[in-house]
Amino acid sequence: MTIKKKNQKRKPVSNSSTIHLTVNGQAYSLNIGSRPGEVETCHTLSHTLRETLGLTGTKISCDNGACGACTVIMDGKAILSCKTLTVECDGKSITTIEGLRDAETGGLDPLQQAFIDNTAFQCGFCTPGMIMTSKALLNENPHPTEEEVKEALSGNFCRCVSHYQVVRSVMSVADKGRQQ
Amino acid sequence: MTETYRYIGKPIPRRDAVDIVTGAAEYMDDRKFPGLLHGKVLRSPYAHARIKKIDKSKAEALPGVKAILTWQDIPDYRGGTPRNVRILDSKVRCVGDAVALIAAETEEIAEEALELIDVEYEVLPAVFDIDSALKPGAPAVYDEYPDNILPGGTIIYGPNCLKGVVRGDVEKGFAEAEVIAEGTFGYENIPNAIPPESVGAVAQWQDPDKVTIWGTSQAPYMDKVTLFHVFNRDVDIRSIGSHVGGGFGTKIQCWQVEAYAILLSKAAKRPVKVAFTKEEHIANFVLRLGSRIHARVGMKRDGTLTAIQGTWYVDTGYYSFTTQAQVAIGSGELMIMAQCPNWDLKNHIVVTNRNASGSMRGFGGQELKCSFIPLLSLAMEKAGLDPFEVLKKNFVKPGGGYYWRDGVFYNFRGIDFSKAMDKGAETFGWKEKWKGWLKPTAVDGVKRRGIGVGVHGNADIGEDASEAYVQLGYNGTATIFLCVAEHGTGQKSNYVKMAAEVLKIPPERISMTPADTLVTPFEFGPVGSRGTYAIGSAVINAAENARQQLLEMAAPKLGVTADELDTADGVVFVKNDRAKGIKWRMMGNDRTILGYGRFEPDFTMCNMMMSFVEVEIDTETGKVDLIRVVNATDVGKIIDPQGLEGQLNACFGTAGIDSAIFEETILDRRTGHIVNANMIDYKWRTFSELPVIDHVVLETPFPSHRFHAVGVGEIATSPGPSAVLMAVSNALGTWMHEYPMTPDRVLKALGKIGSKASGKGGTK
Ligand code: FES
Numbered sequence: 001m002t003i004k005k006k007n008q009k010r011k012p013v014s015n016s017s018t019i020h021l022t023v024n025g026q027a028y029s030l031n032i033g034s035r036p037g038e039v040e041t042c043h044t045l046s047h048t049l050r051e052t053l054g055l056t057g058t059k060i061s062c063d064n065g066a067c068g069a070c071t072v073i074m075d076g077k078a079i080l081s082c083k084t085l086t087v088e089c090d091g092k093s094i095t096t097i098e099g100l101r102d103a104e105t106g107g108l109d110p111l112q113q114a115f116i117d118n119t120a121f122q123c124g125f126c127t128p129g130m131i132m133t134s135k136a137l138l139n140e141n142p143h144p145t146e147e148e149v150k151e152a153l154s155g156n157f158c159r160c161v162s163h164y165q166v167v168r169s170v171m172s173v174a175d176k177g178r179q180q
Numbered sequence: 181m182t183e184t185y186r187y188i189g190k191p192i193p194r195r196d197a198v199d200i201v202t203g204a205a206e207y208m209d210d211r212k213f214p215g216l217l218h219g220k221v222l223r224s225p226y227a228h229a230r231i232k233k234i235d236k237s238k239a240e241a242l243p244g245v246k247a248i249l250t251w252q253d254i255p256d257y258r259g260g261t262p263r264n265v266r267i268l269d270s271k272v273r274c275v276g277d278a279v280a281l282i283a284a285e286t287e288e289i290a291e292e293a294l295e296l297i298d299v300e301y302e303v304l305p306a307v308f309d310i311d312s313a314l315k316p317g318a319p320a321v322y323d324e325y326p327d328n329i330l331p332g333g334t335i336i337y338g339p340n341c342l343k344g345v346v347r348g349d350v351e352k353g354f355a356e357a358e359v360i361a362e363g364t365f366g367y368e369n370i371p372n373a374i375p376p377e378s379v380g381a382v383a384q385w386q387d388p389d390k391v392t393i394w395g396t397s398q399a400p401y402m403d404k405v406t407l408f409h410v411f412n413r414d415v416d417i418r419s420i421g422s423h424v425g426g427g428f429g430t431k432i433q434c435w436q437v438e439a440y441a442i443l444l445s446k447a448a449k450r451p452v453k454v455a456f457t458k459e460e461h462i463a464n465f466v467l468r469l470g471s472r473i474h475a476r477v478g479m480k481r482d483g484t485l486t487a488i489q490g491t492w493y494v495d496t497g498y499y500s501f502t503t504q505a506q507v508a509i510g511s512g513e514l515m516i517m518a519q520c521p522n523w524d525l526k527n528h529i530v531v532t533n534r535n536a537s538g539s540m541r542g543f544g545g546q547e548l549k550c551s552f553i554p555l556l557s558l559a560m561e562k563a564g565l566d567p568f569e570v571l572k573k574n575f576v577k578p579g580g581g582y583y584w585r586d587g588v589f590y591n592f593r594g595i596d597f598s599k600a601m602d603k604g605a606e607t608f609g610w611k612e613k614w615k616g617w618l619k620p621t622a623v624d625g626v627k628r629r630g631i632g633v634g635v636h637g638n639a640d641i642g643e644d645a646s647e648a649y650v651q652l653g654y655n656g657t658a659t660i661f662l663c664v665a666e667h668g669t670g671q672k673s674n675y676v677k678m679a680a681e682v683l684k685i686p687p688e689r690i691s692m693t694p695a696d697t698l699v700t701p702f703e704f705g706p707v708g709s710r711g712t713y714a715i716g717s718a719v720i721n722a723a724e725n726a727r728q729q730l731l732e733m734a735a736p737k738l739g740v741t742a743d744e745l746d747t748a749d750g751v752v753f754v755k756n757d758r759a760k761g762i763k764w765r766m767m768g769n770d771r772t773i774l775g776y777g778r779f780e781p782d783f784t785m786c787n788m789m790m791s792f793v794e795v796e797i798d799t800e801t802g803k804v805d806l807i808r809v810v811n812a813t814d815v816g817k818i819i820d821p822q823g824l825e826g827q828l829n830a831c832f833g834t835a836g837i838d839s840a841i842f843e844e845t846i847l848d849r850r851t852g853h854i855v856n857a858n859m860i861d862y863k864w865r866t867f868s869e870l871p872v873i874d875h876v877v878l879e880t881p882f883p884s885h886r887f888h889a890v891g892v893g894e895i896a897t898s899p900g901p902s903a904v905l906m907a908v909s910n911a912l913g914t915w916m917h918e919y920p921m922t923p924d925r926v927l928k929a930l931g932k933i934g935s936k937a938s939g940k941g942g943t944k
């Protein structure tokens with residue numbers, strides 16, 4: 001028998017409490033409940049982003065904390081949105097792949113551009129997670145060594161093997177930072 | 181004489197690049213459908229059982245449940261080769277086999293409903309491997325095949341489908357041999373390609389007999405064809421492809437999951453999505469073939485092969501769809517790498533009570549070679565020959581040939597790959613590092629290094645038919661109509677490049693239709709390495725055909741004949757008098773120029789990949805580290821340098837090289853459960869352990885299409901595993917014959933734990 005995906009049991013909740021999230025700069029108030037458009041207590045953040053808010057840029061692969069495809073940035077840190085329950089995110093600020101473009105100009109983030117310049121993807125399914133993990137790293141450590149980049153990305157699965165081009169992309173942005 | 185190209189070979193960003201890095205690229209599961217229901221599959225906890233009773237009444241009573249189907253509710257729809265696998269059956273044949281399908285308003289409700297279905301099973305004895313399946317009196321997986329052996333051959337390869345290799349006179353060949361090696365060797369760890377995107381489908385049924393599916397398949401047109409037959413040829417199927425989150429050959433077809441979605445949509449009269457969880461994807465989609473040969477090989481002391489004889493046992497799990505095809509291709513591929521006058525290679529396709537094996541990069545040939553090269557190694561050791569030289573010598577060359585899938589012998593009209601092999605050996609430093617058989621390259625304290633080499637070639641570069649349309653727009657634009665889903669190779673962008681080169685207009689001025697069978701002509705799909713030559717030819721031919729129509733239209737207007745004309749940047753002009761021209765606009769905005777292109781299968785050429793590997797073994801812990809890989813190939817002409825690099829880097833992932841080091845599907849042979857069907861317990865290489873990889877890519881023009889290129893991506897995984905086996909054997913100084921080379925096996929071989937592992941082979 002396959003392993004059960006969700007350990008949380010579906011618990012219909014009737015009292016209407018609300019959780020507040022900021023996603024890519026936009027504030028959302030979501031009711032907790034089991035009607036369409038509401039957040040069930042068993043919903044993961046990745047599920048809420050994709051199914052409730054329609055932000056499908058965040059990918060789900062293992063849905064079990066093993067592959068990094070679902071990585072988003074929450075309050076500055078890279079987190080696995082498939083291992084985070086939405087009801088525990090009240091008051092949090094979240095950035096997803098859709099929120100990386102410059103809010104004013106709409107221009108791509110330098111990291112996104114570097115991924116294009118180095119063709120750091122094949123099927124592209126792991127790419128949003130790769131970019132968000134790298135983004136969180138560069139926010140914390142703008143000039144990482146190659147070893148640090150690899151270490152930061154060691155939880156990100158890429159089956160097409162775009163690793164080499166990903167490292168090149170992140171390093172190109174890190175090096176640019178270093179020259180400034 | 182090198183041709184100069186505007187776009188071919190130039191690093192141009194992929195057309196979907198911005199979509200991919202911004203999260204806008206749409207994969208199947210990203211599509212939104214109003215009123216969508218969610219489907220789930222109730223799976224068997226037993227490897228082999230008869231379903232005595234199913235009670236779905238409690239589940240049906242759960243609010244939000246819209247349809248529940250068991251084998252009693254659906255017609256006798258069957259898939260597989262031969263077509264004997266019912267979509268839902270009264271018998272289950274592996275752990276996780278489908279017992280019932282549910283569609284509900286939400287995934288959570290569907291999951292809850294699964295638990296409310298009561299099933300009574302009569303558990304039957306099961307067989308989990310080749311040995312137990314072939315034992316006299318073994319339980320039969322199918323009543324139709326009491327000896328657990330499936331018939332060979334597949335209808336799509338024609339009536340003479342290659343079922344083995346018989347040629348020359350093996351007795352004579354062995355009499356001429358100066359060395360003979362014999363033994364049993366396997367590649368039976370059934371690794372899994374695990375594309376990051378799990379398989380799934382949305383189906384929208386329309387009474388009385390139409391259905392549209394949005395799938396995860398890399399070959400959407402073939403889903404239409406396959407499902408047409410599965411549904412007894414009475415359903416009209418429209419198949420729409422999306423971005424595909426990796427396929428690696430496994431998503432050549434996704435009929436299993438698509439069939440579930442279609443049946444549920446028909447029953448619920450709503451669109452239904454069935455998306456496998458990762459655990460279902462790993463445990464219940466497709467694995468590599470289990471492969472084992474018992475064979476003999478005869479060789480002269482100069483490395484000339486004289487005879488190959490034996491039986492290839494293929495464990496296909498509980499059913500096959502592509503296995504017979506893989507056996508045909510795999511056998512042909514062995515001939516490509518082992519040019520030998522005398523053959524008698526038979527095979528048996530064995531069914532067992534574990535999840536099905538199916539298509540995957542290497543498509544039978546990787547599996548066979550991983551079993552054959554260890555045998556050949558014994559002969560090479562006996563003759564004291566350098567494996568690089570022997571593999572180079574015996575790979576097909578102009579003048580040679582091979583049987584291919586239709587049972588016909590083809591004279592090879594490709595190029596001599598020796599130059600690429602030599603260059604690879606030089607880049608790797610093979611000659612300096614090779615110290616002889618079972619000799620480490622270096623020993624440093626507890627660390628030992630060893631090297632190995634493997635080779636693979638596939639004549640699938642020109643397999644199967646492709647069709648494309650190219651429509652010209654009066655404003656100097658073009659549209660390609662093609663049923664290809666982008667699955668990571670970047671080929672969709674390359675087709676645009678090819679059309680742009682033919683029409684001499686910038687790629688940005690070319691659009692492409694979605695992969696939609698209602699819109700596009702037939703396309704077998706970007707599977708194997710056929711994308712560049714086969715599909716590329718269809719696009720090139722369509723663009724040339726459209727261009728010709730355009731020139732013919734312009735000729736009278738310019739007072740010349742069409743062959744005096746050329747076109748570039750949306751202008752048709754006289755070749756000798758460029759000032760004399762006319763814009764594409766001359767065609768008017770009330771007219772369409774539609775070019776048609778077709779590619780007819782061509783089995784006369786193959787690609788080649790040789791992989792050199794170096795491993796370092798820690799003799800204290802038994803851990804094998806892959807430290808260096810050099811891949812050598814010749815692609816005729818590079819179309820897309822970055823995409824090619826990506827494809828070649830993939831040599832260790834997707835059940836490739838790492839299937840010799842740590843990748844394996846672990847089956848509990850008492851219960852039939854796969855114990856590592858998740859991405860924590862199924863091991864994969866991380867960023868922290870990347871080997872140094874180099875690629876040697878030559879560009880010797882092929883007689884393929886006008887750009888002289890052939891595809892190579894598929895086979896990047898294939899030469900590596902047996903090369904690792906060779907490298908580890910050399911490092912340890914003892915034959916290693918089981919995949920993967922886990923610390924446990926290494927320590928056993930070193931005599932540090934348990935009994936010393938020994939090879940199963942022997943030499944004369
Ligand atoms: S999907 Fe979240 S870690 Fe894999």
Ligand code: FES
Nearest residue numbers: 122126158159160
């Ligand atoms: S690009 Fe396909 S998994 Fe990373």
